[in-house]
Amino acid sequence: MNHTIGVYGLGVMGASLAKNMLNKGERVALYNYTPDLTEKFSEEFPHESATVFYDLKPFIESLEKPRKVFLMVTAGEVTDSVINSIAPLLDKEDIIMDGGNANFKDSTERFRLLKEKGIQFLSIGVSGGEAGALNGPALMPSGDKAAYDEVAPILEKIAAQVDGKPCCSYIGTEGSGHYVKMVHNGIEYADMQLISEAYQFLRKVVGLDVKEIANIFSKWNEWELKSYLIEITGHILNYDDPVTSQPIIDVILDKAGQKGTGKWTSKDALDIGVPASIITESVFARYLSSLKDERVEAAEYLAGPKMNCQVSDKDEWINLVKEALFMGKICTYAQGFMQYKQASDYYGWNFRLADIALIFRGGCIIQADFLDSVSQAFQSDVKLKNILRAPYFQEKANAYEGSLRRVAMKAMENGLSIPGLSSSLSFYDGYRASRSGAELIQAQRDYFGAHTYERVDKVGIFHTVWEGE
Numbered sequence: 001m002n003h004t005i006g007v008y009g010l011g012v013m014g015a016s017l018a019k020n021m022l023n024k025g026e027r028v029a030l031y032n033y034t035p036d037l038t039e040k041f042s043e044e045f046p047h048e049s050a051t052v053f054y055d056l057k058p059f060i061e062s063l064e065k066p067r068k069v070f071l072m073v074t075a076g077e078v079t080d081s082v083i084n085s086i087a088p089l090l091d092k093e094d095i096i097m098d099g100g101n102a103n104f105k106d107s108t109e110r111f112r113l114l115k116e117k118g119i120q121f122l123s124i125g126v127s128g129g130e131a132g133a134l135n136g137p138a139l140m141p142s143g144d145k146a147a148y149d150e151v152a153p154i155l156e157k158i159a160a161q162v163d164g165k166p167c168c169s170y171i172g173t174e175g176s177g178h179y180v181k182m183v184h185n186g187i188e189y190a191d192m193q194l195i196s197e198a199y200q201f202l203r204k205v206v207g208l209d210v211k212e213i214a215n216i217f218s219k220w221n222e223w224e225l226k227s228y229l230i231e232i233t234g235h236i237l238n239y240d241d242p243v244t245s246q247p248i249i250d251v252i253l254d255k256a257g258q259k260g261t262g263k264w265t266s267k268d269a270l271d272i273g274v275p276a277s278i279i280t281e282s283v284f285a286r287y288l289s290s291l292k293d294e295r296v297e298a299a300e301y302l303a304g305p306k307m308n309c310q311v312s313d314k315d316e317w318i319n320l321v322k323e324a325l326f327m328g329k330i331c332t333y334a335q336g337f338m339q340y341k342q343a344s345d346y347y348g349w350n351f352r353l354a355d356i357a358l359i360f361r362g363g364c365i366i367q368a369d370f371l372d373s374v375s376q377a378f379q380s381d382v383k384l385k386n387i388l389r390a391p392y393f394q395e396k397a398n399a400y401e402g403s404l405r406r407v408a409m410k411a412m413e414n415g416l417s418i419p420g421l422s423s424s425l426s427f428y429d430g431y432r433a434s435r436s437g438a439e440l441i442q443a444q445r446d447y448f449g450a451h452t453y454e455r456v457d458k459v460g461i462f463h464t465v466w467e468g469e
Helices: 012-024 035-044 057-063 078-089 104-116 129-135 145-158 178-203 210-219 230-238 260-273 276-287 290-301 314-345 353-359 370-382 391-412 419-431 438-449
Strands: 005-008 029-030 050-053 068-071 095-098 120-127 139-141
Touching: 005 012, 005 057, 012 029, 012 035, 012 129, 012 145, 029 314, 035 050, 050 057, 050 370, 057 078, 068 078, 078 095, 078 104, 078 353, 095 104, 095 145, 104 120, 104 145, 120 129, 120 178, 139 145, 139 178, 139 353, 178 210, 178 230, 178 260, 178 276, 178 314, 178 391, 178 419, 210 230, 210 314, 260 276, 260 314, 260 438, 276 314, 276 419, 314 353, 314 370, 314 391, 314 419, 353 370, 370 391, 391 419
Parallel strands: 005 029, 005 068, 029 050, 068 095, 095 120
Antiparallel strands: 120 139
16 A cells, blocks of 8 residues: 555654544554554554554655655654654655654754755644644644645645634744744743633632632633633533542642743743743743742741732622733733744744634634634734734723733732733733833943943934943
């Protein structure tokens, strides 16, 4: 059998993608470096259009030309090792696709090295986890456009579908697909942090129990906040631990893990000059959460206000939290798409921001109805600098900023840490400030380092000979 595509790597994600391809009518060759996962796939999912291989050479030779090999292996050195083992078996114009969680800089280097050998390389951001990979993920492919056109019929078929359109679109050259996935994950970090803070506020300040909050999130998922993360939050809060019969949220240790993509997003934002403060605070919040033992000790000797759950109108505060959360979400996406816009210019990728927003509407972790409005904003104005300047988001921001402000103040009064919501408010107020206070910083820089400054009344660069200089 000549196979239309080969999948190298049969872990959870690779196996799920392979099943997705088979279910969509592709003829798939399957290979894993260790035979155990190959055998497991063959036993659990026998399919007339699937062939498992235990040797690399026949696996490659079974593929139709130009050969298409989809890698789902551990990012980093493992990916390089696999590429180095495959490349000598390929002909010019054959295509390697990397769907792992690679650093975009590594993907750019692989793109260039393989191009020198005449092998086409696609860097593909894949979002949606195991369920998304099986039923339809969001895909962010990049590399040579000709290579994408060759594999597009397969990728667009296996991607999530929204309104009859695939959540898959060509991103650009080099490693730009993995860049888009990286910032997607940064937005995901912030979105999750904001939701966590809303939950904490409702429980600790408003005084609601877990089941009441679960019901609230379920209702919010029928409103403007409708999204995958809001939906699963309601499910999580409704789930009881089978061992203790308590809400499972109360038996999970409050230490958040991470795999590094949020940190990569923050580091790149610093490199290219984007104020991605909400994403960065969300990364720091996970670091702080990991200090569990220190936090427990600090609670015994560091002073703070006593938590007061006596609010006068719970329904009013529930609504305020809902609007504050949506406002935080607007600010998060404003920062994320600012980063996409800046990166497009900085790295020369020519991103189509409206298309990127549409990719995220289905299959991925940050999928939300909200993204239709983001896409429409960039469709209406391809030069839009910030979604806060689009009419829809201006209207929402002007309506909800007061709610965010009240929730932030109430949280601080009660000693509740809300780095996501508070940095959202600081970003919003900083963005709308016609005069920021940075004039004093620039004066200080000129005073101690002769770094110069610009003036509001004259054009040019100036320096003052300060007293005592």
